[in-house]
Amino acid sequence: MKLPLSIRTRLIWGGFAVLLVFLAGAGWAVQQAYFESLRAQRFARLQTTVYLLMAGAELNSTGMLQMPTSLAEPRLSLPASGLYAQITNVNQGEVWQSASTLGLTPPFQHSQNTGQWQFTDQAYLGASYAVKWSVHERAAPLVFSVLEERSDFDLELQAFESTLLLWLGGSGVLLLLTQALLLRWGLLPLQQLEQEIGRIESGGQGRIEGRFPRELAGLAHNLNALIEQQQARQTRYKEALDDLAHSLKTPLAALRAALASPAELAAQVAQQVTRMNDIVTHQLGRAGASGAAAFAPHLALAPVLQRVCDTLAKVYVDKHLAFELDCPPTLSWRIDQGDAFELLGNVLDNAAKWAKHQVAVRIWTEPNGLHLRIADDGPGFADQQAGLTRRLRLDEQVPGHGIGLAVVRDLLASHHGTLTLSRSSWGGAQIDLLLPTHISY
16 A cells, blocks of 8 residues: 655645745745836836927927927937837827838827827827927817837846846745755754654564653653553563463362362362462453553543442352442543553442442542542451551552552552551441542652
8 A cells, every 4th residue: 555645745845835826925925016007107208208299399380390300309200210209289280200210111090089198009108298388378179109029028027027036936945944954953853753663563662762852752751651551561461371370279289189089079169269269360360451541531430339339249249248339420530541440449349248238439639630539438458557656568468458558559559559458437347449549650
């Protein structure tokens, strides 16, 4: 399957397209502005020429036009100079043309509209100005027309367009090169991150160690959290399998020894099978713990707690247990659903097993994390004084309470949590669990 374009290629081509459109638009706008400016300049020159013609024009007593032999604009006296003039005396039907029109027929337009400036055709620029000339209290309409060949205008415009295209093209290439260098420099952290992930995959390093910009620092942190989470999970799997293999050696040896005493075989088998079942349950719970997961979705705890208590009420139906539940319905926590059921299930099963009639559960949150308190009215822990005065380390066993608290211990260890044993207000056992809010990887 063909891979999509890289980010760098997309940015370069996208920047090239935007730059091309911008330069084309800017070039067109500048060219149009120069065109209008040049045309206005040319028409201003033509207008000046018309004023010079007006200054030299005279009408005699009969209304006939009289022009001087030499004009202030020398180009009008030079044949085929490119600048041509014509004056039309409308009443007399008289037409005067400058010496520059000798042998030519420029396309003068006879218009009596006052003040008209225009392109006469594609080859000329023209200006026409109609006035009423007063002679002996009589008004004589005159039309002054000036034409200039457009070749000089077009050459000047083409020279400007060539220069503009050269500079805009050069600027565009320079900007593209600069953009490519900036993109290479800006995307370099992504390349470094890719290289570090490659070294992790090849076993060259265990985590992302480089320093990255603010936009990638969070990603690097999350990847490290994910990597360390996976490494911790693999370590738990390995340790659980090693411990399982080691722990099963003793029950198997006991069963092997019981084969020599057929009379005690049944009792030994029942005892060792129960022990092996506890060991397998413990190690499977330890290996299956998801642990503190930065990417786990928030889980509503009230439904989980209610399901666990409903199940235990059926298991211990003969004890008629009363469960007091205090958990806000909106309370949620970032924890794997399996871990939540395992944690609550084991600790509540332990409480229900030893309780006489009552089990109380309270779940709440504080700034330091999620708190769970489970209390019962049973006999309490064997070493109540120790349980009341100190916090148990997570690697300590809790004698007399089966495999449940050992599984809870390992689950809390995977979540960096703590467990505290004390006496409840009913005189039984009380277990306080804390899952911290902030976990640093």
